[in-house]
Amino acid sequence: MVSSAIALAFLPLLLTLIIRYRFYMVLLYRAVLVRFWRDCVSGLSREERAYQYVLTHATPGDPDSILDAFDTWCSKVEFISNIGPKKGKILDRLLMEQRPLVVLELGAHCGYSSVRIARALPLGGRLYTVEMDQGNAGITEKILRLAGFDDDTVELIVNPSDEVIPKLRAEFGLERLDFVFMDHWKKCYAPDLQLLEDSGLLGKGSVIVADNVLFPGAPKFLRHVRRSGLYEWKVHRATLEYSRGIRDGMAELIYQGIV
Template structure:
């Protein structure tokens, strides 16, 4: 009786918390629980399922249609850690404004951000994208080529970023990047930014974008960017991909050179 009374006493609090954080609960369900269940039942990874959907619904050679198919999957089927349409508009606008010649992406995942970046490149520009997971890279390769971008425009490099960054100059010919998009593990943002500095891979005035700096967050990265004296920094406030009720943001850094 006592235990039941205690449980009933906490019930209103539990209901209040569930209502307040219902969007995060839904994210947990779609991104973790539903993925786990469908992975087990189908034997096919979520990323491959998403690609099969894109392959069936997108027009080959049409980058925007490929992105639209991904967005339809993310809204209607399962959550994917893509940029999504709202953040995508921010990134696309900045790429068009800066017209970069050499672009580096850290975290290819399924290729959504890669296609978005390549879509806005000026003629003759080159995009280097780095993915640590070979299975994700295999999906991304097919997505990039489905969208119509060849190896002369997009080079996909498979390997951990901490190993790839030091050899970008010698092995891949990237002398300096004037536009960087970080969308891999958030705890690696700061480490990889400092690696780019150490290996002199940032051109003066380079733009560095970092996704998900509010949720799940990258506090140490933001603190460094704001206090190290090498960057001008601002955060574009938006929402988590495919979850408008969850606040998120993209950090925009402008590299002003070594101190």
């Protein structure tokens, strides 16, 4: 009797927690449990499964078709933390406004955002995309080729970001970065931003866009941005890619230089 009474007393709290965190539970199911099961059954990585879907459902040489296929797979089949279509439109708008000639992407993952950026480049523009995972880099290269982009437009660099950034000037001949997109490990955002500042590759007006600064979050990055005084900045509020009810945001920074 006592146990039943205690259980009944906690039932409203349990229901409240389930309702409040239902979107996070769905994300846990889709991003972790489904992935684990299909990894075991298929013998392929999640990124390889996504590539197979895109390969069979997209039109080669058509970046829009490839992005649409990715979005369908990620929203209806398995979750992958691409930037997605909603936040992707914010990125598209910023790229259209800035018309950057030299773009650095940190975290190519499986090539979704690389395609999204490359298709927006003006004539003569070039994207340098950095991915530390060999397997994901291989998928990215296939996706870029499927979309019709060659080495003249996109250069894929397979190495950790903290090793690449200090070498961009000496090994890749870069003098200035017009636009930087961060979508790699969130714990790397703050130290990599400081590496970029120290590199001398950020000029007045250089734009840095960082995804997922609210979820899963990049508090050290945002704290550095606030305290440094080097940027005009704001956070574009949105929801997590391919999810409902989970608040997220993209930070937009405009470098002002040392005051």
